[in-house]
Every structure is written in C-alpha cells, then in structure tokens.
Amino acid sequence: MASDIHITIAPETIFQIGSFDVTNAMLGSIVVCTGLCLAGIFIGATLKKTGKPNKIQNAIEWFYALIEGTTSDSIGSLKKARPYLGLVLTLFLYIVFGSWLGLIPGILHIGLQVTPDILYPLFRAPTTDLNATIALAAIAWLTIEYAGFSSQGFSYLGKFFQFKGGLMNFFVGIQELISEFARLISFSFRLFGNVFAGEVLIVVVLALTKFQTNVTWLDYVGVPLPAAIILMEVLVAMMQAYVFVSLMSVFIALATEPAHH
Amino acid sequence: MTPEIFRQLAFALAVGLGMIGPGIGIGIVGGAAANAVGRNPQAEGKIRTLMILGIVFAESLAIFALVSGFIIYFV
Numbered sequence: 001m002a003s004d005i006h007i008t009i010a011p012e013t014i015f016q017i018g019s020f021d022v023t024n025a026m027l028g029s030i031v032v033c034t035g036l037c038l039a040g041i042f043i044g045a046t047l048k049k050t051g052k053p054n055k056i057q058n059a060i061e062w063f064y065a066l067i068e069g070t071t072s073d074s075i076g077s078l079k080k081a082r083p084y085l086g087l088v089l090t091l092f093l094y095i096v097f098g099s100w101l102g103l104i105p106g107i108l109h110i111g112l113q114v115t116p117d118i119l120y121p122l123f124r125a126p127t128t129d130l131n132a133t134i135a136l137a138a139i140a141w142l143t144i145e146y147a148g149f150s151s152q153g154f155s156y157l158g159k160f161f162q163f164k165g166g167l168m169n170f171f172v173g174i175q176e177l178i179s180e181f182a183r184l185i186s187f188s189f190r191l192f193g194n195v196f197a198g199e200v201l202i203v204v205v206l207a208l209t210k211f212q213t214n215v216t217w218l219d220y221v222g223v224p225l226p227a228a229i230i231l232m233e234v235l236v237a238m239m240q241a242y243v244f245v246s247l248m249s250v251f252i253a254l255a256t257e258p259a260h261h
Numbered sequence: 262m263t264p265e266i267f268r269q270l271a272f273a274l275a276v277g278l279g280m281i282g283p284g285i286g287i288g289i290v291g292g293a294a295a296n297a298v299g300r301n302p303q304a305e306g307k308i309r310t311l312m313i314l315g316i317v318f319a320e321s322l323a324i325f326a327l328v329s330g331f332i333i334y335f336v
Binding site: 007008073192193197250 | 327
C-alpha cells in the first residue's frame with residue numbers, strides 16, 4: 001500500500017533547460033506569480049477611489065488594513081513600518097496562494113507519466129519545496145538585518161558582542177547571535193512542515209480509496225473524501241502566512257529598538 | 262527486523278514523542294491567555310496577538326519533529 005503513494009520531499013524535475021533542472025515546484029511558483037501579477041493588473045484597473053467600493057475592493061481593503069495594522073502595531077508606528085509594508089504584503093500573498101495551489105482538487109493528477117505506476121505532478125505548491133521556503137526565510141532574515149543596520153548602524157552588532165558588563169553579558173550576546181541564525185531554520189521549517197504535512201495528509205487519505213489493480217473511473221470517487229482536510233489546510237495556509245508576516249514584523253521591531261543599557 | 266520496519270518505527274516514535282511537549286506547551290499558553298482575558302477583558306486584542314505568537318513558537322517545535330520523521334521515512 002505504501003508503494004502506491006508517491007511522496008517525495010524534494011520536488012521532481014519535469015524538464016531541463018540546458019543543465020538547469022526545472023522542477024514542478026518552480027512551475028507552480030511561476031503560476032502563482034503570474035496569477036498574482038495578472039490579478040493585480042486587472043483588479044487594479046477597476047479600483048475606485050471615491051464612492052462605495054464593490055466587494056472585491058472591500059475585501060482587498062480589509063486585507064490591506066489587517067496587514068498594515070499588524071505591522072505598524074508591532075513596529076510601533078506606521079511611519080516606521082512603511083518601508084517594509086510592500087515586502088510584507090507580497091510575502092503574505094505569495095505564501096497564501098503558493099500554499100493554496102496544492103489544494104485545488106485534481107491538480108496533483110495532471111502530470112508526466114514516468115512509469116506506469118508513478119505520476120509526477122506538473123504543478124506543486126512552491127511552499128512545499130524546501131528550496132522555496134528557505135529562500136523566503138532568507139529574504140525575511142536579510143530584511144530584519146537590514147532593518148537593524150539601517151536604524152542603528154554598526155552599533156547593531158553591539159547587541160551580539162557585548163564586551164562591557166562582564167562575562168555574563170558576553171554569553172548573552174553569543175546566545176542572541178545563535179538565536180538570530182536559528183530564525184532562518186525556524187521560519188523555513190515552520191512553513192515547509194505545515195504545508196508539506198498537509199499535502200501528505202491529503203495524498204494519504206486519497207490513496208486509502210484506491211483500487212489495487214486496474215485504474216478505472218472508480219478511483220476518482222474518493223476525491224471528495226478529504227474535503228474536510230482540504231478545508232483545514234486552507235485555514236492553515238492563511239494562518240501560516242499571517243504568522244510568517246507578524247513574526248517578521250516583531251523581529252524587525254526587536255532589531256530596530258536601541259539596545260537597553 | 263528489516264531496515265524498513267525500523268524506519269516505520271522511527272517515524273512513529275519521532276512524531277508521537279515529539280508532539281507531547283508542544284501539546285502541553287500550547288495548552289499552557291492557551292490557559293494563560295484565557296486567564297489574562299478574564300482579568301482584563303479590555304486588552305483582549307493584544308492578548309490574542311501574544312497568544313497566537315506563543316502558540317506558533319510552540320507549534321513550530323512540533324513541526325520540526327514531524328519534518329524529522331518525514332526525513333527518516335522518505336529519505
């Protein structure tokens with residue numbers, strides 16, 4: 001039974017351009033980015049500045065107010081939060097739609113038939129690829145460091161290497177440095193683990209209704225069964241995106257506050 | 262006892278034992294948040310934010326255990 005399920009942590013290569021492997025998570029990422037850009041262009045053209053907003057504009061304004069409120073509450077004031085707002089909104093949208101891509105019913109069944117048993121999906125949610133989540137974590141981490149350096153200059157390093165105050169403060173500084181780097185791992189693995197585990201859960205529940213011998217249309221009767229799990233994963237994706245963004249804001253706030261001595 | 266059996270056992274143990282700590286931790290955070298809102302209902306928004314933050318940190322440890330299990334089983 002376990003051999004029927006094709007689950008890999010690393011995304012599968014669909015084709016190669018020269019010696020560069022293009023994986024299905026990359027294709028999924030291209031779909032998400034293209035979709036977001038097109039949505040931005042078309043919805044942006046219909047936005048009204050005065051008068052009663054229509055439903056889509058209402059939803060977008062509510063979402064924008066939510067993220068702006070979270071970020072400016074964490075960082076302190078809207079003025080200080082403004083440089084980071086664009087990045088924060090984009091990361092949220094990429095994470096949410098990147099995770100939702102894998103939840104569209106049937107999308108994991110479109111793919112290349114590599115052998116009679118194994119199907120490589122053509123599109124895979126980019127947040128289920130550890131490469132993508134490490135990249136997002138690196139972007140967030142670099143933004144936090146940039147916030148620290150741009151607000152305090154090189155005295156930002158004084159938080160990690162504290163030579164005054166005795167030996168205890170020195171070790172506190174070293175521990176702060178280690179936890180600074182641990183944020184890379186925690187950001188990336190939290191997002192990857194949540195979304196990947198959700199996809200694995202859906203695939204396993206789908207496989208529970210599979211017939212062992214010839215694949216017929218009856219195989220697809222079980223597709224609505226993980227509906228509750230897919231709904232849970234929709235909520236989990238939104239929560240994980242919100243958590244990523246609010247954690248990033250909190251760390252930016254911690255990096256920009258001057259050292260307390 | 263083939264390696265396949267050990268793999269499955271290791272996966273189950275990693276995930277099962279790794280969920281005990283975060284489960285207790287999340288319960289403690291949730292209870293503290295409920296207590297705090299009971300004492301001071303006006304600060305509910307701020308307390309909810311802190312609670313979500315605390316839960317997320319605890320949950321990420323559970324996710325580390327789960328991912329370790331996946332790596333044991335599939336890699």
